[in-house]
Amino acid sequence: MRQTMTRADDTMPRAGGLHHDRTGQRPLILASASPRRKALLAGLGLTFQAAASEADETVDPPQPPHRWVEILAERKALAVVPRWRDVVSDAPEPPLVVAADTIVVLDGEVLGKPQDEEAAVAMLSRLQGTTHTVYTGVCVADAADGRRVVRHSATRVTMRPLAADQIRRYVASGEPLDKAGAYAIQGIGAILVDRIEGDYFTVVGLPLALLAEMLASFGVQVL
C-alpha cells in the first residue's frame, strides 16, 4: 500500500512498511545492525528499513584509514543489495542501500571494537590525554543499477587525561564494548572528551550532512 511519509518526531525508526513522501523518496535500506545509525537516520525524517549486513570486516592488504572505512562501507552495502527483496518486499521500485563503517586511528594504528574488557582498558589508556581521528565511511548504492557513491568523513577527538580507575569504571559500565576505540561520545563517554574538530555525527557513526549530500545525488532530498 502506498503511504504518505511523515517526518520522524523522535529518534527511533518508525515501524512498518515503506513510505514515499511528496518529493518522491526512493525506498531506503540501512544496511546496519547499529541502533545508533538507525536512530540517526530516523532523525533526518527519512523512512527506511534496517537490515544487518554480514560483510567480512577484514581489510587486506591494509589501506589508509579513509580508504579502509570506504571499502568496508561499500562492502556492507553490497552485501545487502542482492537481497533487497527480502528486506523490502513491498517496495514499488528497487531501493537505495546505505551503509557505514567507523574506525578510530591513533598514531597511524587502527583501533576497532575491543575484543574484551582488557582490550577496552588498553585502548582507553592509550587514547586518554591525547588526540585521535575517527573516520567514518559511507556508501549509498542503487539496487536498480548498481551505481554507488562512497565517501568518508574524519573528525579529530581530544580526550581528557583519565586516571586508571576512571577507565576501569567506564569499561565496567559495558558501554565501550561494541564501540570503535572503546568509547561512545554520545553516552557516558561524553565526559571523557575534551574537544572535537569536525563533524560530531562522524564520531557517532553516521555523518548526516555528508549522507544528505550523497542521497541528493540519487534524487533524495532531505530538505
Ligand SMILES: Cc1cn([C@H]2C[C@H](O)[C@@H](COP(=O)(O)OP(=O)(O)OP(=O)(O)O)O2)c(=O)[nH]c1=O
Ligand atoms: C568512537 C565511537 C564509535 N561508535 C560506534 C559507531 C559504530 O556503531 C561502532 C563501530 O563499528 P562499525 O563496524 O562501524 O559498526 P557496527 O558493527 O556497530 O554496525 P553495522 O551493523 O552498521 O556494521 O562504534 C559510537 O557509537 N560512538 C563513538 O563515540
